[in-house]
Amino acid sequence: MKTLIISVAVISLMACNTRTQIKENPKKDVIEREQLLDQNTDSTQYFSEETLELNQEKTKSIKVERLITTEDDKNKLQELVIAKKLYKEEDFYILNYKYPYLNEEMDVDNVQFNDFIAENYLNIEATENEILEDKVIFCDSLGIGRCMDKRIIDYKVYAVKSNLISVLLYKENYYSGMKHSTYMFECLNFDLNNHKFIYYNDFFINNSEKELLTTINKTITNSINSGELYYECWELSEEDFKVYKNNFVVNDDTVEFYFDDCIICPSYTGTYSIEIPIKEIMHLIKKYNDQPLIG
CATH class of the missing domain: 1.20.58 (Methane Monooxygenase Hydroxylase; Chain G, domain 1)
Structure with missing residues (x-):
């Protein structure tokens, strides 16, 4: 005023x-x-x-x-999937992590999953070095004397029958001097029987990428045409699909692909994920009718 x-x-x-x-x-x-x-x-x-x-x-x-408010199966899986936390605050950054840990008392081979989480997300020294490098490049260029970064990790977990869990890790990065935080995603599908991770080529039939990309883009186009919050979004490119094709979670009814900020929509509108009903892509899923992974 x-x-x-x-x-x-x-x-x-x-x-x-x-x-x-x-x-x-x-x-x-x-x-x-x-x-x-x-x-x-x-x-x-x-x-x-x-x-x-x-x-x-x-x-x-x-x-x-x-x-954040999307429902998952944490309550149903609380005996198997234990919520762990890590918090660290220093002069120039804050780390605030919530991550899943599989109960090794139920199955000692769950250590395969836990070791992967530790090596890829809990390497604090590597994260600190990355933040300090960003500080030198970004903060100095803006002339910011004190640059406080925040790295936040949270997760959702979904159960598919008794032999597969899908984990969505969503990472919020806040950089000083930026108006908005940014979101990044990684999806992990873990076979509880064989104790190994399931990737796109394990789950979908060979040479299914083109048809699945078409289905994803059809969903995006329909959302854009419907109005709502999808203005300024765009179709997924073939190159980006190759990068993000392993970024999916599964539940009993859908396969949902997740994309970082600015891959299919700007950070301020649209969606982070594209959800596809199982019944629409059943023919693209390996062994769906022969010991299927999904119900």
């Missing part, structure tokens, strides 16, 4: 000065009025950008809330 009052006062003062100078120099008066119009245009643009930013903040919040 103070900025608006000052702006109005300045405009009023300029208009007053213009009226005073009409008798002295009409040509100069025209120039000053043109400058005043330019300032008004800039002011309108400013408020328009401010409104746009507020709308983007709102849609970003809705997008994140949908991710």
Whole structure:
């Protein structure tokens, strides 16, 4: 409100000065009025950008809330999947991790899963080095004296019959000087009987990528055409699908592919995932009718 009052006062003062100078120099008066119009245009643009930013903040919040509030099978699997936490705060960063740990008392071979989590997500020294490198590059370039980063990990877990669990790890990265945090995802499918991870080529038939990509893009296009929160989203490229094709979780009814910010939608709108009903892609799933992994 103070900025608006000052702006109005300045405009009023300029208009007053213009009226005073009409008798002295009409040509100069025209120039000053043109400058005043330019300032008004800039002011309108400013408020328009401010409104746009507020709308983007709102849609970003809705997008994140949908991710966080999605129901999973944690309660059903609480004996098998134990929730673990790691918190560390230093001068320049905060690490706040929640991650799954498979109960080794139920099956000693669950250590395969736990070791993978430890090696890939709990290597604090590697994370610290990465953050400090980012600080030197990013913060120094902006002239920020103190750059506080936050790395947050949380998860969801889904059960498929008794032999497969799907884990979604979602990582929120906050960088000082940036308006929004960014989200990244990794999906882990673990065979509880054979104690090994299941990847795209283990789950889907050979040469299924083209048809599955078409199905994903059809879903994206339909969502865009429906309006809602999918404005400014776009179809998934073949190159990005190759990168993210292992990023899927499974439940009894759907296969859901997850994508980092700005892969299929900008960070402030749209969705992080594309959900496909099992019945639509049943013919692309290996051994679906012969000892299927899913129900």
